[in-house]
Amino acid sequence: MKDETKCLHAGYTPKNTEPRVVPIVQSTTYVYDSTEQVAAVFDDPTLSLIYSRFANPTVMAVEAKIAELEGGVGAMCTSSGQAASLLSILNLCSAGDSFISTAEIYGGTVNLFSVTLKRLGIECIYVSQGMSDDEINAAFRPNTRLVFGETIANPALSVLDIGRFARIAHAHNVPLIVDNTFATPILCKPFEFGADIVVHSTSKYLDGHALQVGGVIVDSGNFDWHSGDFECVTGPDASYHGLSYTQSYGKMAYILKARMQLMRDFGVYPAAHSAFLLNLGLETLALRMKGYCENALAVAKHLAKSDCVESVSYPGLETDAYYALGQKYLKGASGVISFVIRGGRENAARFINSLKLASNQVHVADIRTCVLHPASETHRQLTEQQLKDAGIDPAMIRFSVGLENVQDIIEDIEVGFNAVRSGLSGV
Numbered sequence: 070m071k072d073e074t075k076c077l078h079a080g081y082t083p084k085n086t087e088p089r090v091v092p093i094v095q096s097t098t099y100v101y102d103s104t105e106q107v108a109a110v111f112d113d114p115t116l117s118l119i120y121s122r123f124a125n126p127t128v129m130a131v132e133a134k135i136a137e138l139e140g141g142v143g144a145m146c147t148s149s150g151q152a153a154s155l156l157s158i159l160n161l162c163s164a165g166d167s168f169i170s171t172a173e174i175y176g177g178t179v180n181l182f183s184v185t186l187k188r189l190g191i192e193c194i195y196v197s198q199g200m201s202d203d204e205i206n207a208a209f210r211p212n213t214r215l216v217f218g219e220t221i222a223n224p225a226l227s228v229l230d231i232g233r234f235a236r237i238a239h240a241h242n243v244p245l246i247v248d249n250t251f252a253t254p255i256l257c258k259p260f261e262f263g264a265d266i267v268v269h270s271t272s273k274y275l276d277g278h279a280l281q282v283g284g285v286i287v288d289s290g291n292f293d294w295h296s297g298d299f300e301c302v303t304g305p306d307a308s309y310h311g312l313s314y315t316q317s318y319g320k321m322a323y324i325l326k327a328r329m330q331l332m333r334d335f336g337v338y339p340a341a342h343s344a345f346l347l348n349l350g351l352e353t354l355a356l357r358m359k360g361y362c363e364n365a366l367a368v369a370k371h372l373a374k375s376d377c378v379e380s381v382s383y384p385g386l387e388t389d390a391y392y393a394l395g396q397k398y399l400k401g402a403s404g405v406i407s408f409v410i411r412g413g414r415e416n417a418a419r420f421i422n423s424l425k426l427a428s429n430q431v432h433v434a435d436i437r438t439c440v441l442h443p444a445s446e447t448h449r450q451l452t453e454q455q456l457k458d459a460g461i462d463p464a465m466i467r468f469s470v471g472l473e474n475v476q477d478i479i480e481d482i483e484v485g486f487n488a489v490r491s492g493l494s495g496v
């Protein structure tokens with residue numbers, strides 16, 4: 070199946086007389102005829118459903134669809150993108166371990182990596198995408214367990230050289246985890262370029278309608294856990310009578326470990342109803358991504374021409390620093406544009422406050438156009454240096470282009486620019 074078809078059909082195939090649409094199985098639990106059957110499922114939770122803290126049929130249909138779209142062997146949904154990033158790391162790192170991340174990542178992920186994981190004894194070592202291979206190689210330690218990056222960074226909009234980072238990670242016998250939120254599997258399938266694990270905030274394009282927060286982890290099944298020091302995946306798990314994930318589940322070792330261990334213990338699993346809504350979004354994902362790319366390219370070109378704009382970041386613009394990487398890795402540059410407005414922080418606020426169509430909201434990738442000011446909103450916990458490392462100017466505006474008629478979006482931008490111009494002339 071091609072992507073458009075997978076969006077509609079993957080993950081759920083009704084049999085004779087079954088419902089056409091993925092049913093909402095709104096139940097915490099599942100009944101059994103005997104204690105022996107329940108015991109067997111406790112020993113191996115992959116045998117059947119046992120409790121909706123870590124598996125539910127509605128959620129699993131969506132997981133299967135996303136796994137197929139990414140070309141992975143399995144997926145696990147989480148109750149937020151943050152939970153997906155957290156579990157993707159905790160599945161491999163314990164206190165005393167370190168991992169490497171590119172600095173150009175989502176601000177919430179920076180907090181998670183720099184503050185909360187640090188409190189758990191897990192150290193994140195940042196590298197920048199502009200570094201040479203040698204400089205990145207120098208960041209590795211004996212206790213480094215993985216490399217993390219973002220396909221299209223939110224909000225810097227740098228494009229990750231997935232192939233290069235995968236090569237470097239694999240040379241050190243660790244996997245590459247890629248946050249593919251902004252690209253979605255429609256515009257980029259990181260596994261095709263060597264990434265091993267993908268995470269998403271499904272709150273963004275996959276849902277697409279700003280309906281519910283969610284996340285997902287997808288496993289390519291390609292990483293050889295015996296190649297490195299991954300006793301936590303290959304060795305015996307005391308909480309399952311000494312079961313080894315690689316021995317019992319082969320290519321699905323990582324993703325089943327995440328479910329059986331971490332989801333069991335943390336319980337950050339989405340509700341069936343949330344998964345049902347996510348599935349509705351996924352059904353039109355391929356169609357919507359096409360529209361976002363077309364509208365955003367037109368808006369980016371318009372912004373680049375404006376006298377109110379200092380610079381535009383959009384990997385779909387030929388003048389963009391990441392255009393070449395975008396051409397290599399992306400089938401479209403997605404719907405988010407970052408631009409720096411002339412006149413600093415104040416004009417960023419003046420512009421945003423005067424818009425009529427685009428809403429100022431802490432969100433991106435909505436079906437409706439929305440806008441925010443990272444330095445004073447999403448990224449306000451970051452220091453000036455961290456802002457700089459993440460590629461964020463204080464006058465940067467993050468503009469998430471929706472699926473309205475693009476002329477209406479451009480007219481709204483002109484309303485904002487007129488407000489900025491009158492401010493500049495002291496009116």
Ligand SMILES: *Cc1c(COP(=O)(O)O)cnc(C)c1O
Pocket residue numbers: 149150151152154175177178219223248250251269270271272273282283284
């Ligand atoms: C929003 C976002 C997250 C966090 O996801 P939530 O669903 O808000 O928890 C992670 N990574 C990226 C790239 C994001 O845009």
